[in-house]
Amino acid sequence: MTPEARIAAAIPILDAVLGGQAAEQALTRWARGSRFAGSRDRAAVRDHVYDALRCRRSFAALGGAETGRGLMIGLLRAGGVAPESLFTGAGYGPEPLTAEEGALPPDLTTLPRGVRLDCPDWLLPDFDAALGDSADEVLARMRQRAPVCLRANARQGREAAARALAAEGIETILADGASFALEVVANAQKIKTSTAYSEGLVELQDLSPQCAVEALPLQDGMRVLDYCAGGGGKTLAMAARADLALTAHDAIPARMKDLPTRAARAGIAVTQADTGALAKMAPFDLVLTDVPCSGTGTWRRGPEAKWTLTPDRLADLLTLQADILDRAAAHVAPGGWLIYMTCSLLSPENRGQIDRFLARNHGFALRHERLFTPLEGGDGFYAAHLSRV
Incomplete structure (x- = not known):
């Protein structure tokens, strides 16, 4: 495929995503219907789509419209490429620019902050509260591809x-x-x-959760519960730290379907337990809760989440996180550890959630916390260590 054809292919995919379809689903459908596209073509179209989703507001401003076509025009202008050089209508390329599309783009430096930083306006105060003077630098970094x-x-x-x-x-x-x-x-x-x-x-596994797991107070012989195990990435990472008796649990057990294969590949023994079995197995020396969250720290990998998160959805997540913390706390042994993690940069999901938990549960104390940001090489990530006293 020519560069023009790749741009043209990305346009309807983006229109489908803007219409509510998941990006991966839209890309898969395009690939299945485009057998002529080689692996490099598919990778290039995928990059165009995800670059546009990361920078949806600024590319729309540069391209004149929040459409697939407008985003691709904005992508080219942001990269210093004259869009008229690819929007020619020749071959499989997109139709030539209209007079309006060909007009000089706005100066991004004069546009509102949320547009320049590709962030929903309602979240800007939360980023400022959590990150202070580094908020703009972090948001700018999240407009780029993740390592x-x-x-x-x-x-x-x-x-x-x-x-x-x-x-x-x-x-x-x-x-x-x-x-x-x-x-x-x-x-x-x-x-x-x-x-x-x-x-x-x-x-x-991203660098930030690797660093967070490395900081856990793990010792040989501990009985450890990964309460929200999912695919088991942190379960396996903990196994690399010490000789542990590991148990993995998830509210939706199907999420752990790949864990046995991954554990066997790594030479690690992990016991899976449903909710009913945990009460008989408790207490544990350390319980890890990597809770569902807004995913604001992973916007580089999942940019759709930028634009689908709402205040109501965030409120629901805060309620769910609090419930998980309270349930997990019941499985912690006296003198044991409760670990809380999110891939969020927002204070209400991080320190705010911990403060509310401690107000409800006086038998725990905060011993350590750290907020990782994309400026440190990985995703945004938060970890708090609570001890049962």
Whole structure:
């Protein structure tokens, strides 16, 4: 496909997303109906779509409309490419610019802050409260693509994993902050089909949660419960830290369907337990709750969440998080630890949630907390350590 054809292909996909369809679903449908598109074409169209979703407000301003066509015009202008050079109507390219579309774009520096930073206006005060003077820099960073990070299997070490990946053409560098973190700098698309991945040398995991897990007060022999395990990424990461008796639980057990395969690949034993079984297994020395959240820290990876989050949805999440914390706290042994994590940058979901929990539960104390931001190399992420006193 030519560059013009790739731009043209992204336009109806974006229109479908703007109409309410999930981006992955829209991309999959396009790929199935476009057998002529090679792997590089599919990757390029995917990049166009996700770049436009990350920068939806500013690209719409540069392109003159919040449509697939307007976003692609804005994408080109933002990248310093004259849109008329690709919007020619020739071959499979999009139709030429109208007179209105060809007019000089606005100066982004004069536009409202939320447009320039591609952030919903109603969330700006929350980002300011949480991030202070770094709010604009963090929001600007979240307009860019996220790095791809791996966690190397502790048994082999990350240097061995890096060599194995390099032998398959996947280039990595050692990432700062976590002992087993590797940042992929070339050929990330090969990871899931690589031998290093299939044999358990590496797992996909962002740098921030790796750092957060590395800071946990884990010791050999602990009984540990991952209360909101999902796919089990943090379960496996904790196993790399110490010799633990690990139990994984999720309110929707189907989310853990891949955990047995991942654990076997990594050489780790994990017990899965439904809600009814936990009461008989408790108490645990450490209970980890990585709760459902707004995902504001992961906007680079899931930019649709920027535009679908609403005040009502946030209020519902705050209620759910509080309920999970209270339920998980009941499984913590005397002197044990309750760990609270989110991939959010918003104070109401982070320290605000902890303060409300402590007001309800006087038998716990906050011992440690940290907010990671994209300025540190990974996603936005929050972790709080509470001890049962």
